[in-house]
Amino acid sequence: MKNNTTFKISPGIIWSSSIFLGLLASVPQIAERHFKPAEAAVNSAVTASFSLFVWYYNIYTLPKQSGNKQLNKSISYSRLLTTLLIGMGVMLALAYIQQLILTHLNFGPVMLMIEVRGILINLVFYMLINLLYQNYQNQQVNVELERIKADNLGAQYELLKQQINPHFLFNSLNTLKAMVETNDQHSVDFILKLSNFYRFTLESRKLDLIHLSEELEIVEAYNFLLKARFEDGFIFTNTIHEQYRGTLIPPFTLQLLIENCIKHNVVSLDHPLHIKLYAEGENIVMENEIKPKRFEEPSTGVGLKNINLRYDHLLDKHIEIISEDKIFKVKLPIIHEHYHH
Secondary structure (H helix, E strand, O other): OOOOOOOOOOHHHHHHHHHHHHHHHOHHHHHOOOOOHHHHHHHHHHHHHHHHHHHHHHHHOOOOOOOOOOOOOOOOHHHHHHHHHHHHHHHHHHHHHHHHHOOOOOHHHHHHHHHHHHHHHHHHHHHHHHHHHHHHHHHHHHHHHHHHHHHHHHHHHHHHHHOOOHHHHHHHHHHHHHHHHOOOOOHHHHHHHHHHHHHHHHHHOOOOOEEHHHHHHHHHHHHHHHHHHHHHHEEEEEOOOHHHOOOEEOOOHHHHHHHHHHHHEOOOOOOOEEEEEEEEOOEEEEEEEOOEOOOOOOOOOHHHHHHHHHHHHHHOOOOEEEEOOOEEEEEEEOEOHHHHO
């Protein structure tokens, strides 16, 4: 795991807490009947100095987090023992300095009092620093997980935008081949529409959302190609009012829905497949008759999943899928310009 920041504790907190402990250590002497300012000052200085040492030593000796190791949330008793032993040595040295300054004090009792105080300060600071460090590590892990999640979503979305059914291209080329062989007069129009469709494909890969009017141009080109293949085997009706054409939609959403209809239903001249596109409330609705194929291949749900993931990724919204006895509907939330911005 890579951390973009390092663990830090504000110098203001370190120094202010150390000075506070130094003053707190001199309170019993201040409360005595015969107050001795020199002893209180030296005692405060010794305690404050030791507190500063404990702060910086514990921060410096914190374990370095490597990219391949998991977080260790247990207390390192060996490091705690080392800290206590080194702290006792430092406190002993400070007690000796105090004895040099205040020669009238009895070194034995003073040293014992200072050592006990040092052990307590060391324990408290060790636990506090490790608690703060573990909290910092947890935050870094959460940040890293969010970054990885965002990267994965971005990568997934890029893949979603680039998904094009290769079978459609193969079928279109086969249709074009048949039209050319029979000298079909619409073959030139077919080539132009096929070219426009794939031009739309390349251009839309750069965009997250396009205007509904542009999506309808894609649908028009796509339907022309389907008409060349199925002739009057399906009927597409668009009754969306002009006022909705300025709204936004993920590119190739409607095309994927039409492709889904063609894939899962019978398309025949005797009984044409009816596909309707209309607005209903705050939704764009694609509706088709359910005419299942006799030997239908198992559905993977990739098309609808693709659309739903795009709405979820871009807008935190979901499409609504309704399957009734004879009607299948997909409701797409309308995306207004102001909402997108």
